[in-house]
Amino acid sequence: MKHKIGFNKLNRVSAHRKALIKNMMTVLFKHERIETTHAKAVETRRAAEKMITRAKVGSVHNRRIAARKIQDEAVLNKLFTEIGPRFKDRAGGYTRILRIGNRAQDAADMVILELVDQKVEEKKAERNKRKAEKKAKEAKKAE
Amino acid sequence: MAVPKFRTSKARTRRRRSVNMKLTVPTIVQCGNCGNPVLLHRVCPKCGFYRGKQIFSPESK
Numbered sequence: 001m002k003h004k005i006g007f008n009k010l011n012r013v014s015a016h017r018k019a020l021i022k023n024m025m026t027v028l029f030k031h032e033r034i035e036t037t038h039a040k041a042v043e044t045r046r047a048a049e050k051m052i053t054r055a056k057v058g059s060v061h062n063r064r065i066a067a068r069k070i071q072d073e074a075v076l077n078k079l080f081t082e083i084g085p086r087f088k089d090r091a092g093g094y095t096r097i098l099r100i101g102n103r104a105q106d107a108a109d110m111v112i113l114e115l116v117d118q119k120v121e122e123k124k125a126e127r128n129k130r131k132a133e134k135k136a137k138e139a140k141k142a143e
Numbered sequence: 144m145a146v147p148k149f150r151t152s153k154a155r156t157r158r159r160r161s162v163n164m165k166l167t168v169p170t171i172v173q174c175g176n177c178g179n180p181v182l183l184h185r186v187c188p189k190c191g192f193y194r195g196k197q198i199f200s201p202e203s204k
Contacts, residue, residue, distance in 0.1 A: 100185065100188070101182065
């Protein structure tokens with residue numbers, strides 16, 4: 001019996017929903033942290049966790065199945081070479097949903113969906129470093 | 144056929160309906176970092192802290 005096993009249709013037809021989750025997943029793996037609504041985050045998480053589980057074992061078969069959903073080659077590569085190995089010792093639960101309150105226009109329940117080993121401060125430092133380097137380069141060019 | 148003997152009074156109607164009209168007050172707690180009142184299970188919008196961790200920096204919001 002298929003009782004109490006459901007999912008959120010997100011008010012979309014199946015093709016639309018599939019495309020949406022595909023895109024959300026790709027963006028999540030690309031940026032490791034995204035801001036979205038709670039309903040979308042839960043559905044994206046469901047699909048993304050399965051992808052990461054596949055990425056932990058980098059077989060050709062797993063890669064092909066993942067490639068159906070993640071059509072950005074760079075992101076697919078990152079998933080298998082970086083994200084998968086990072087979660088080697090974790091048995092599921094790779095993502096975290098943090099509620100950040102309601103959106104201003106439509107009061108939608110907004111959340112941050114992120115990979116659990118995200119380090120915000122480090123990332124920020126990295127970004128700032130890159131920015132500084134870029135600036136230094138430009139300054140050099142100007143000379 | 145069975146027919147009501149009395150008209151339902153306004154009070155009776157409203158008493159019956161009022162059962163499902165109860166409003167709930169959201170639970171508000173104090174942020175563990177800055178003391179700002181926040182909704183339960185939400186990141187503090189003022190300081191960006193949740194469960195003792197910095198989730199986002201407030202100046203970027």
